[in-house]
Amino acid sequence: MDKEFVKVACSNCNLRELCMPVGLNAEELSRVDELVATRRSIKRGMSLFHNGEKFTSLYAIRTGFFKTSVTAEDGRDQVTGFQMAGEIIGLDGIVNDRHTCDAIALEDAEVCVMPFDRIEEISREVNALQHHVHKIMSREIVRDHGVMLLLGSMRAEERLAAFLLNLVQRLQARGFSRSELVLRMTREEIGSYLGMKLETVSRTFSKFADDGLVEVKQRHIQIRDAEALKRIVNPQVCR
Amino acid sequence: MDKEFVKVACSNCNLRELCMPVGLNAEELSRVDELVATRRSIKRGMSLFHNGEKFTSLYAIRTGFFKTSVTAEDGRDQVTGFQMAGEIIGLDGIVNDRHTCDAIALEDAEVCVMPFDRIEEISREVNALQHHVHKIMSREIVRDHGVMLLLGSMRAEERLAAFLLNLVQRLQARGFSRSELVLRMTREEIGSYLGMKLETVSRTFSKFADDGLVEVKQRHIQIRDAEALKRIVNPQVCR
DNA sequence: CGATTCTTTGACTATACTCAACGACAGTGG
């Protein structure tokens, strides 16, 4: 078994507890190894795929950090999500055989390319994979509903608090600190995601810092009082 | 072939061009007929499923009109969509084996109950069904991204105009008028979906009426100038 | 027909946006 092969196999990937192979047994895992056709490196600022581009594959993020965004006909765009290692992107492309959003690397990244016809093929044989794919898509739908709740019924402070808590929770699941994080995106990108202007994002960070909830040094964020942030998101809970 | 059977089969359903059977050939269609275990009637105001309820099935709407909504821990809720005949609901339940939203009938409705394990089983054998299921989930994701764009970067008038155009377009695909519609939901439900207060919805309707874009008689809406509505959604296009 | 729910409209207010200026930082090239 040469070194290169070891590197490519899902069964040996250090993300196997987070990524495509979650919950599969050894035999199923060996079938899933067939999924990954190639790897692809994307430099910071470059796109993994663009709106309108032909859809062929889903991508599992190995390293790096992405944003996805959709663009209205008049040019406005909206960040629809930030994705990190172990997460799957490209699901939007299935329905029309074309991607409907852009995926941009916010830092140098590497992804596993999984041709979708191969996913469907192996899904027919490996029930656990079939169900896992369904769960991944369902999870994305549930996540989107959460974002709608945030955009539709929360105020600026609540949105930013929810955003920080969500980010830090996902980072923690990947072995990072639960109180410290480095933002990979600009204030404008955060604002786009949260439906607010970059100035409002900046002001809200400053307010959190004044109130002692966080420490903000540009993109380095230290969470000082996670409980208080949670109370901001869920005012009711503190009564 | 008795009458009852004719009624239950997808292959004879008048929604087959819109619903689960889209794009299947005769043989595939006959397999899909096995999907629908039963029918279920839901009275207006009643729920098809609730947040937290065990997930077992997807539902194809035969008649009637639904809303789905998610609820935050502090009780705020957000309408995540309005669904009509031929659309599939319940996809949110797959990921955790429990539904994460409520589905409420806004008028008396009938749905086809499709046990999800049966969907997965038949999907393994009928490639076209497998791909169709993937497309349905992907379509929901793309739709959600559109709602995020709406909530995150449009103003009240743009949101309501986009909402009306979307509704009337879907109704038209079902053989209804492209200029007349009856809203099945309250101003408050529209507001929840669009991230605005019911008073703002009402005022915006009144403004559209004053400007001659629509005629509003309670829930009866007559679209007088669809082009102007489109220009409101997409300011750029009119230059 | 009465009760309830829904809708409209008005007056006032709060939140977040706009425009603007300045400061900090990272990357580039002399």
Next chain:
DNA sequence: CCACTGTCGTTGAGTATAGTCAAAGAATCG
């Protein structure tokens, strides 16, 4: 290595948009 450039972030002042509170009228349902 430092100056330079451009991007990014912060803050202030003034404003617009949508929210809140309130009241009254319309429609619907049992």
